[in-house]
Amino acid sequence: MSSSRSDNDTLPARPSDHVDSTERGTGDVGLGWQGWLRWGWRQLTSMRTALLLLLLMAIAAIPGSLFPQRQADPNGVVRYFDDNPELAPTIDKLQLFDVYSSAWFSAIYLLLFISLIGCIIPRIKHHAKALRAPAPKTPARLQRMAGYSSNDLQLVDGRTSEADVAQAIAIAESELRRRGYRTARYDGATSWSVSAERGYLRETGNLVFHSALVGILVTVLLSTGLNYTGDRVIVQGTTFVNSESAYSSFSPGRYFDRSSLTPYALSLDSFDVEYVDPGRPGAGQAGNFAAHLSIREAGDDDTRAETVRVNAPIEVNGDRIYLLGNGYAPMITIRNAAGDVVYQEPQPFLPQDSAMTSLGVIKVPDGLPEQVGLIGFLYPTQSTLDTGAYYSVFPDLYNPMMTFNVFTGDLGIDDGTPRSVYQLDTESMTQITGGDTGIDSIELTPATPPTCQTGWAPSPSRISPSPRAPKSRSSASSRCRSSATPAPLGCSSSPSSPQSASSPASSCRAVASG
Secondary structure (H helix, E strand, O other), X not given: OOOOOOOXXXXXXXXXXXXXXXXXXXXXXXXXXXXXXXXXXXXXXXXXXXXXXXXXXXXXXXXHHHOOOOOOOHHHHHHHHHHOOOHHHHHHHOOOOOHHHOHHHHHHHHHHHHHHHHHHHHHHHHHHHHHHOOOOOOOOOHHHOOOOOOOOOOOOOOXXXXXHHHHHHHHHHHHHHHOOOEEEEOOOOOOOOEEEEOOHHHHHHHHHHHHHHHHHHHHHHHHHHHOEEEEEEEEEOOEEEOOHHHOOEEEEOOOOOHHHOOXXXXXXXXXXXXXXXXXXXXXXXXXXXXXEEEEEEOOOOOOEEEEEEOOEOEEEOOEEEEEOOEEEOOEEEEEEXXXXXXXXXXXXXXXXXXXXXXXXXXXXXXXXXXXXXXXXXXXXXXXXXXXXXXXXXXXXXXEOEEEEEEEEEOOOOOOOOOOOOOXXXXXXXXXXXXXXXXXXOEEEEOOEOEEOOOOEEEOOOOOOOEEEOEEEEOEEEEEEEOOOOOOOOOOEEEEOOOOOOOOOOEEEEEEEEO
């Protein structure tokens, strides 16, 4: 009977780190902090992670198109707070009004930048080394390679085998070069071979693409850090001077020098706007609008005329001026009981819909027994719903009307706290018209001036179109809105003789960046 191994026989000795080794410890072997860092770096710099971060950044940019952004549309943010007073603070805490400068978007941006850099640099080094290296030596057992084939050739009479083989290798090398291969000869005493390889162009294109992507990220980072964006509404007939205090909103980059603003002045001479007539396709849409500006640069006594249109900015001292939109700026005149003018200026109203229903705020801090604030709506072509509410059916001034709710009390501007000219804080004020007061809101048309029961009277209004100014980025840009010129206000709607007439005014919103 043949002998057999007993169950008690021991297995051959195993290395201490083998899975079957009896010397292997029972505790888990961890990576350690250096191992975890190395693992994390490899994950971050992998191409899969870079693609994931690129997709994540595209998704993270979506809220920037869903919510108004402070840098591009500060008035839109103000309107969002007015329309959604409960939801807006939460959205603001999530930085959805400042998506592209938010902490979470910047984190994705930075991780993508690091991932691309960490991925590209080693690949560039490896690729450069491979390009400098000759084609690898022909394998000794060539028949093991995929696509191997052989062909036997007959020797020509009177020639040696060495000469024919050398000529065949030379012909093969020439053909391979013609097809775009890199070749290298590996000839021996009794053997001849040519090695060829190609495929590096694909990796070169890949690296060029990713390097260009890094270049774009760096350019965007530097441009946002070294430039500025400003926004301003310019009224027709007025002048805007390029200084930080002249902007309604000013957003400098992190590294922008505020003292480096280029000096120049823009005067809004006129504004042209054409709306598609009712009954035609696209009725009410602005078919064309343009702001006609007079520009004066520092050190130049002469002015030059320029016209800004949508998507056709002009350039002034390296700043681009853009035209963003149009609206109405009514000229408001308010007199006290003695007939003295206590307020008279064009006030830009912000459009709320495509029919140019516009919202505006008037603040009268002095000249009356109490501080007075008014919240008004302008309806270029007023109509009435079945519920009795007013609305505008067309953006041009065919049947203009303005309505005002009047508040008295503390405007909140005496303590030096900055306040938006497009918002009225009514917390410390008393409403005396509209709402639950029992007194109808003031209604103004070009032919019906109201009077006020508190010792002041608004003048009648006359409305005419006026523009909104341009906007500039990394160069100045402006936005112009077509404006109106009504003169409002009063506490009751009983007619009285006008004390002053309002004149037409235009408003233009200018924005600069650099």
